[in-house]
Amino acid sequence: MLRVATYNVRGLKDDRRALVRVIRALRPDVLCVQEAPRLPGWRRERRALARAAGLSVAAGGSVGGTAVFVAPAVRLLSGRGHRLRWFPGLEWRSVALAVVEKTVEKDRERYAVCSAHLDLQAGARLSHAAQIMPILERAARQSRAAPVLAGDLNEVPGSPVWRLLAARYTDCFTAVRDAAPHTGPHTGPHIGAGIGAGIAAGGDDGRAGATFPARDPRMRIDAIFAGPGLTVVSCGGADVPATDLPAASDHLPVVAEIAVTPSAGA
Template sequence: MGVRVGTYNVRGMKDDVPALVRVITAMRADVLCVQEAPRLLFWRGRRRELAEAAGMRVAAGRRLGGVAVYVSARARILHAESHVLKIFIGLEIRGMALAVVEVDGLRLAVGSIHLDLDAAARMQHAVEAIALVRAAATRFGAVPVIAGDLNEQSAEPTWRYVAGQLADCYPRAPRGDGMTFTARQPRKRIDAIFAGPGLDVVSCGGAEAVAGDLAAATDHLPVVADVRVTQVTGG
């Protein structure tokens, strides 16, 4: 039983949209966390069109916060909710899109986040996001998963906090160098997928997409993680 989870900052679809569609299609994700989804004029239609062009559909996400969860035809949507996280005066409004989905009998409570450039706001929003995803996971008997753009790297406090609550998938089964920003000159890993107990990470890394499309689609590189139910062996 395997599920592919992805995360991708699409920069408001301001770049090469056909390349973006090709990259999302190449990701072959069952569940895709999107950041910087369109949130201005015709935002619902633009999000839906992007999802459908890549063979997916929108499961969760509202305008504020610019985050969404897309799912493939394999995924059954059990529940969806969207949250505005604590508002800090003078900073961008941040949110979380959360969908509980079932793929081949495996239930996941998946939250898409895009954390702030401000360190205090990042930590506050991460704490909120973890609590919300865990609550949904408990309610539906699902495994919690958080994915998105953390706007910091793995040695920094908020990343360490999230990785202390849920497993950072990339170090568990790395594929490639893991760098996600910038797309043209990737030197930082600021986008990640974190999974709760009960899942084995088979592999985690970049998408097998055309290099030119990856550079043209947006300013981030996507991340995909293949996960499966932890295999319990008898003694």
Template sequence: MTITVGTYNVRGMKDDVAALARVIRAMSPDVLCVQEAPRLLCWRRRRMELAESAGMRVAAGGRLGGVAILLAPGVRLLHSESHVLKIFLGLEIRAVAIAVVEVEGARFAVASIHLDLDEAARLHHATEAVAMIEQVAARFDAAIVLAGDINEQDDKTTWRYIAARLSDCYPRAPRGNGLTFRAARPDRRIDAIFATQGLQVAWCGGADADPADLVAATDHLPVVARLVRA
């Protein structure tokens, strides 16, 4: 069976929310990992409204850390949890949102992360998040998908750490140039989807959305992967 997973930094929904919803619909994900989800006033309602506008529902994610997971209709939610990662004085609070889902009998443990700009904190949080998703996946006999804003490129330490444990989906079956930041003139790939080695990657790359919507929606471009589990 196949599952479509997306990841998208929505910058607190500070830009064109209607364009944002159209982009998510164009992505057509079964599961969407969100970063910079609203986390201040009326954060629950705003996340729910975004999900509903894109034909999805909120499955996981607390206020702190601003990460969330949305699900499409027909995707069964088996379990969800959210964790604040180690707090570093003077840096933003980071978190991981985890959802275990079932699609056509196949189980996936999906994690949404947004790592720090500080290199040491970024690596520490990555090790925490990978350990957490591995533990959850083992409990549910699920394939792992970890996605988010890594805040560094693929030649750096944290990216290499994650990619040594989970497969970076884009190089395996690239679609488009893979660049995700900044949306108007992207020149780097800092958003990614990683998955269990056993999952086949049909393709991974950008969304087939209106270019004007992609620029208006937020400052990141989304990443979408089509994954196949035997």
């Protein structure tokens, strides 16, 4: 089982100590980062953040601000960045992709994990989402790994990008929400703070699982998608003091536990 988290860290413009506390509370095997530092000194800044959180930088370049960090519990097999199609007048976007291996009991499970940050412009978002899926699945196929896509979609569920991704992958939040027993406000499997409250409530009132803005979450625009052959075990947020979340970033993080489905192999 792999513990994957995604977090838009807003270029480290907020309280870094709170940010590190939130990341540590997520306890990720793999952390997908958006708005990672990309100005001069970006490598040093990313390494410092990763080190403070007990992680190391696995993938990502200066363009696009996406990165993947990994914990010592996983073995990094490969890591790289991919620049996406450039649209004139818009920010040049990219994805960071890391292939990792985790030993679970005697089994070695491989995952190809992709961090994405989609554009504010709808046409570019959809074009990039369509471009990202074959990049991720090619890496997964070549490495005999299971694909995982995580990031800031800049779009709410039901919109075109979500429909495109949901046709191929499993939205971890929805999978856990739909599976959770609706017996009370604190019910739900492995739920932390933040977006976990929306899952635990057992419903979706339009704000359930919201990740943005952190001070008054109203929209769910950050997500983790599990590819074919994977089972979603849990999905939630960081179990930290409520004051740390808005202090750390303008987004809330999402964390999910994902396992290779036994019949699918590793």
